[in-house]
Amino acid sequence: MHSAILITYDNEDSIKEAYGLCEAAGYKVDKLIRQKFLNKSRYGIGEGKMLEIKELSEKIKPDVLIYDEILKPSQNYNLASKLKINILDRESLILEIFERRATSAESHLQIKLAQFRYEMSRAKEKVRLAKMGEQPGFMGIGMYEVDSYYNDIQNRMRSVKSKLVKMGKQRALHREARRRVGLKTISLAGYTSAGKTTMFNVLTGETKQESPELFTTLSTTTRKTMIEKYPALISDTVGFISKLPAYMIEAFKSTLEELKYAEVVIVVIDISDSEMDLRKKYRSCLKTMADLDVDQERVIYALNKSDLVEPEDIIKKAEFIGLSDSKKWVPVSAVSQQNIPKLMELVKKMIERPPQQIKEIPRKQDLTKFYEQDDD
Ligand SMILES: Nc1nc2c(ncn2[C@@H]2O[C@H](COP(=O)(O)OP(=O)(O)OP(=O)(O)O)[C@@H](O)[C@H]2O)c(=O)[nH]1
Numbered sequence: 359m360h361s362a363i364l365i366t367y368d369n370e371d372s373i374k375e376a377y378g379l380c381e382a383a384g385y386k387v388d389k390l391i392r393q394k395f396l397n398k399s400r401y402g403i404g405e406g407k408m409l410e411i412k413e414l415s416e417k418i419k420p421d422v423l424i425y426d427e428i429l430k431p432s433q434n435y436n437l438a439s440k441l442k443i444n445i446l447d448r449e450s451l452i453l454e455i456f457e458r459r460a461t462s463a464e465s466h467l468q469i470k471l472a473q474f475r476y477e478m479s480r481a482k483e484k485v486r487l488a489k490m491g492e493q494p495g496f497m498g499i500g501m502y503e504v505d506s507y508y509n510d511i512q513n514r515m516r517s518v519k520s521k522l523v524k525m526g527k528q529r530a531l532h533r534e535a536r537r538r539v540g541l542k543t544i545s546l547a548g549y550t551s552a553g554k555t556t557m558f559n560v561l562t563g564e565t566k567q568e569s570p571e572l573f574t575t576l577s578t579t580t581r582k583t584m585i586e587k588y589p590a591l592i593s594d595t596v597g598f599i600s601k602l603p604a605y606m607i608e609a610f611k612s613t614l615e616e617l618k619y620a621e622v623v624i625v626v627i628d629i630s631d632s633e634m635d636l637r638k639k640y641r642s643c644l645k646t647m648a649d650l651d652v653d654q655e656r657v658i659y660a661l662n663k664s665d666l667v668e669p670e671d672i673i674k675k676a677e678f679i680g681l682s683d684s685k686k687w688v689p690v691s692a693v694s695q696q697n698i699p700k701l702m703e704l705v706k707k708m709i710e711r712p713p714q715q716i717k718e719i720p721r722k723q724d725l726t727k728f729y730e731q732d733d734d
């Protein structure tokens with residue numbers, strides 16, 4: 359395992375999540391540095407802190423510095439040139455995790471696309487700086503090289519996109535076939551580590567890998583099951599996380615897109631989280647679902663890990679995050695299986711509703727558009 363100095367925000371939830379991300383990417387944290395602000399212009403952190411870290415890093419010699427915020431290329435460059443150490447910001451850390459976890463051909467392509475977009479945003483900045491004549495030869499790359507590098511990424515991106523479009527089309531055909539034979543679809547969604555896979559295993563009798571690490575699941579797994587007399591397909595999906603740049607969600611959209619077409623979406627929430635964490639994650643779920651155009655009428659909130667929380671606290675927490683009476687929610691535990699029948703009852707009721715207008719298969723040009731966002 360590689361070693362790291364971790365810089366994150368000065369609150370327990372951020373620290374816990376940052377540790378989780380480091381572990382998932384295979385880094386052992388040798389030293390934790392808490393900061394109130396990580397968005398200062400030159401180095402992200404203040405100059406004094408930077409010098410302190412320089413001294414520390416010369417002493418403990420970590421493999422990398424992990425910076426739990428998104429760094430601009432110039433900030434990354436400033437920090438790296440002072441500290442003489444490799445720097446991973448939140449984006450590249452998450453990309454590393456995704457890369458380690460990807461199993462399907464589609465998720466590999468999605469990650470590649472996200473990496474290209476990451477590179478591209480950096481290349482754009484490099485070109486901008488070079489053009490302004492501010493930093494000629496910025497990061498050791500001359501104008502000509504930047505341009506050809508930029509074009510090269512663009513070409514490779516084009517090829518990845520067209521493969522993803524083909525796969526998206528394939529998915530649409532599968533969806534249509536399922537609909538024709540009357541198979542209902544149920545998707546599990548939620549923040550990473552909420553317990554989606556554990557729930558999936560309970561609902562399907564599967565033994566997919568579940569673990570306390572973040573982002574255990576990156577590819578969608580689907581299994582057939584029966585909801586009483588109704589044949590149905592249940593899918594496990596990649597987890598959400600907050601502070602993910604839009605292009606990264608974009609890259610995973612074709613997998614997450616399945617949520618839009620599901621008859622029922624079970625959003626798994628870890629109710630054992632602190633109130634602040636719950637609120638942050640719940641909001642991030644709502645936002646992702648809104649981005650994906652998921653109809654809230656089809657959503658059930660499964661407040662999971664209720665075995666770890668007192669019943670009255672569950673209600674208090676549900677109210678705190680704003681799961682009003684109009685939303686369907688049920689406390690459950692995938693581990694003790696408490697209330698699983700009640701969850702299934704809710705799912706069945708939703709399946710039995712008169713069929714609503716089913717969204718059309720997206721046309722090829724729509725899918726293409728889907729991957730074409732502001733890369734040029
Ligand atoms: N106590 C308790 N632990 C649970 C419950 N459900 C899941 N867990 C634990 O929570 C951790 C994460 O569970 P996973 O099912 O891997 O979570 P996930 O949502 O699939 O996570 P990613 O695939 O990483 O996004 C594991 O250690 C599970 O054992 C529950 O009902 N009660």
Ligand SMILES: [Mg+2]
Nearest residue numbers: 554555574575
């Ligand atoms: Mg999982």
